[in-house]
Amino acid sequence: MTNLTILIIVPLLTAIAVLFCKNTAQIKWTSFIGSLIQLVIATTMFFAYIAERASGNTAQMLFQQRYSWYKALNIEYFIGVDGISMVMIMLTACVVVAGILISWRVETLSKEFFFLLLLLSVGAYGFFISLDLFTMFFFLEVAVIPKFLLIAIWGSGKKEYSAMKLALMLMGGSVFVLIGLLATYFATDTGGGAHTWDLLQIAHAHISLQTQMYIFPFLFVGFGVFTALFPFHTWVPDGHSSAPTAASMFLAGISMKLGGYGALRVAVYLMPEAAQQYSWVIVLLATIAIIYGSFATLMQKDLKYMNAYSSVSHCGFILLGIGMLTKTAIIGAVMQMVSHGVMTALFFGAIGMIYERTHTRQLSELGGLLKVLPFIGTVYVITGLCSLGLPGLSGFVAEMTVFVGSWQRNDMFHRVATILAAASIVVTAVYILRAAGKAVMGPIVNEHFEHLKDATWNEKFASVLLILAILAIGIAPFWLYNLIAPDAQLIMENIARSVTGI
C-alpha cells in the first residue's frame, strides 16, 4: 500500500463508476464507498509513512515513483511524499468523505455533481503527491472546470457572477504560476542545454539571485491567489458563499490549501534567497489579510460570508507563517493549513446543514437552534470554538505555533506584525461568540424551527469524522509536529544554504 498512484486512480475510478450508475442512491453510495476506500488507503499509507520514518529512512521523499512522460521536454510523472504532503493527503481524504456525506440530498443532476466533486479531489491528490512541476501544475488546473460548474449549476445567490469570478481569478493565479514555472524551467540547466521540471533537482540548482527575484513574485502571488493573499482574496467571499455546501467545503478545506502548499513547496523552497528578500512583503500582506479579514467578518450578516471572510483571516496565518521563514513558523503554517482545512470544512458543513433546514443563512433570522437541532448546534459551537483558538482544539495549536515561530524574528517590524496578528484573535472571538450566541443559543425566533429534524446519520458521520480530526490535532499536537518538523528543517536548510552560499 505504498503505491502513491493509487491515490489518483481510486477517485478517478470512482468518478467513472458514478457515470455508469442508474439512480441517485447508487450514485451516492458509489461515491461514498469510493471516498471511504480512499480514506482507508490514505490512512494505511500514512501509517506506512510513519513506520518507514521510524525505521530510519531519512530520504527527503518517500514512496517515490518516476516515469518519463514527455521525454523531449523532460516532463516526468514523478511522485513522492514527505510529511507535509502526507498530512495534506489525510486532510483531503477526510474532507472528501465529509463533503460527499453532506451532499446526500443533492437531487438535481446528482450524477454530474458527484462526478465533478470526485474530479476536484483527483486534482488535489495529484497536486500533493507531484514532485514534477509540470505534473503539479497540471493537477492544479484540473480543478478549474469542476469548481466553475459546481458553483454555477448547484450554487445559490449570485452564483453565476461568483462562479465566473472564482474561475477567472484562479485562472489568473494559475497563469502567474505558469509564468513562474516556465521561467524556473528555463533557469535550470542539467547539462547540454537541457532543463528540468524536477522539484528536488531544482532545489539544488543554483539559480542566481537576480533571476530568483524575478521569478519569486510570480510563483508566490500565483499560489497566493489560491490561498486568499491580500489583495487577491476577493473571490473567496463570493465563491464560498455561492457554492453548494460540499463545494464550499472542498474549496475552503482543500483548494485553498493547494495555494499554501504551493507557496511553501515551490515558491519558498525553490527560490530561497528571493524568499528572504521578499519576506517583509509577505509578512505585511499576511498581516493586512489577517486584520482586514477579521474586521470584515465582524460586518457580515450572512453565516457563509462570515466564514468566508474569516477564512481570509485564517489563511493569513498560513502566509504569515511562511513569510516569517523560521522553522517553527513554517511548521505552524502547515499545521494551520491542516487545522483550517478541517475546521472550515466542518464550519461550512454545519452552515449547510442549518441552511438546508431553516432556508436562511441570515444571522438575524436565526436563533435557538440548539434547542431544536442539538447535534448541529453543538457542531457549530465546537467548530466556532476551534476557529477562535480554544486550547484543546486544533486552531489553538496551529495559531500558537505560528505566533511562537514569528516571535523568533526579533526585530521591530516582525514583532509588530506578530502582535497585530495575535491581537486579531480577540476580534475573532467577538464574531464567533456573537454568531454562536445569536444563532445557536437564545430563544427560538421562528416557530417553524420547532419542527426541524436534527442531523441524519450521514451528517453525523461527516461531522464526527471532522471533529475527531480537530481533537486529534488539538489534544495531541506532537505527532503532527514531529511529522512535519524534518521537512520544515529541510526547507530551512535550503534557505540557510543560500544565505551562506554553500
Add this chain to the structure above:
Amino acid sequence: MSTDIFLFMKSELSLTLIIFILLILKVWDGIKDNSTYLHIANFLLLLNFAVGFIYTNEGVLFNGMFHTTTLLVFEKSILNLGTLLISLQAFDWLKTHKHVPEFYILLLTTLMGMFFMISSGNFLMFYLGLELASIPLAALANFDLEKLKSSEAAVKMILLSAFSSCIMLFGISLLYGSTGTLSFAELPALIAAGHLQLLALIFIFVGFAFKLSSVPFHLWTADVYEGSPVAITSYLSVISKAAIVFVFISVLGPLFLNLPGTWYNILFLSIILTITVGNLFAIRQDNIKRFLAFSSIAQAGYILLGLSAGNQMGTTATIYFLLVYVFSNLGAFGVIGLVSYYADKENISDYKGFYKTNPMLGWILAIALFSLAGVPPTAGFFGKMFLVTAGASRGNYILVIIAALNMIVSLYYYLRVVKAMFVDPNESPIPKITGSVTARLGLIICMIGVVVIGFASCIYNYIHSLTGLTP
C-alpha cells in the same frame, strides 16, 4: 524513378484516385441515394488516411520541385484525418443536399492543393498549390445555395484571397529579382539583409498572414466563417489553417534564417496583436460561428508564438498543437453543425438550456471548448502549454506574459458558452437532436482524441523525433 513517383507522391495520387472514383460514380449514375454515396466517400477517405502510414519514403522529384519527408507525410495525415472527420460530421447536412459529388470533388481538390503546397520545393509549385487550395474553397463557401450570406462569404473570400495572393506574388517576384532563383533549397543562402529582400519578406509574410488570419489581416475571417456552411467553416478554420502553418514551418522559417532579428520582430508584433484582438473581439460575439472565428484568430496567435521560438521545440509544439486543434475544434464545430442543421440556430443565446435537452452534445461541446481554452485534463492544455513553453525558450517574457494573461480572457468567453448551456434557464431550448450514427462517430473520435492525445506522450515524442530529422 518509375516507382519513386508513386511512392513519393502517394498522398497526392491517392487523392486524385479518389476524386476520379467519385466523379465516375457520379457520371455512372447508379447510386440514387445520397447516403450510399456518402458512405462510399467516407470509406475512401478512410483508406486515404491509411495510405499515409504505408511505404513512407523520403525524396525529391521533378528537379527539386516536389519533395517529401516522413514529417511532411505525417502532416498530410493530420490533414487527411481532419478531412475525414469533417466528412463524417457533415453527413446529416449532405444527406439532403443536391450536390454531394461536387462537394467532395471541390473539397478534395483543395486538399490536394494543400498537399502540393506542403511538399513544394519551389515558389512556383508552392503558388500553384496555394491557388489550387483557395479557389475551390470559395465555391465551397457558397454551398448553402439558398442563403444569401453564403454567397456573400464566397465573394468576400475569393476577392480577399486573390488580393493576398497578389501581395504574396509581389513579394515572391521581388525575391526572384534580387536572387535569381525560386528554389527553396538555394534561396536561404542568397538572402542577406538587403532592403529589397526585407520588403519581399514583409510581403510574403503578409500573404501568409492573410491566409492564417492573423491581425491586422483577419477581417475577412468572421464574415466568411459566419456565412459559410458549418462543414466549410470547420474546414477553413482547421484544415486550411493547419496547411498554411505547415508551409510556414517548412518554408518561411528556413527561408529567412539569415534575418532572425527582423523576422522575430515582425512575429512579435503579430503575435501580440493577434492574440489580444482575437480574444477581445470574441467576447462580444453572439453568433457562435463568428465567436469561434475570433477564437480561432486568437489560437492562430498562439501558433505563431510557438513558431516564433524558431527551434525544434517550437516546431514540435506547433505540429502537436495543430493535431490537438483538429480534434478540439472539430468537436465544437461538429455539435454546432448538428444544431445548425436540425434546429437552424446559430446564436450563443440559443444554446441556453441546451444541456437539459441534449446532455451528450452539451458535454461534447463543453469539453471541446475547454480543450480550446487549454484547461486540463483535455489535450488542449498540453498543446497550449507546449506552445507557451516554446515561446518562453527565447527568453522573451513580455510575449509569454501577454499570451498567458490572454488565457484568462479566453477562459472567460469559453465559459460564457458553457454557462449558457449548463446554467441559463430557457423557456424553449433547442429540442433533442439525434444525429446520424456517422455524425456521432465523428464526434466520438474527436472526444477520444481530445482526452487521449494529452496523456499519450508518445505522439509528442514521435513528432519530436520527426522534427529532429529535418534541418
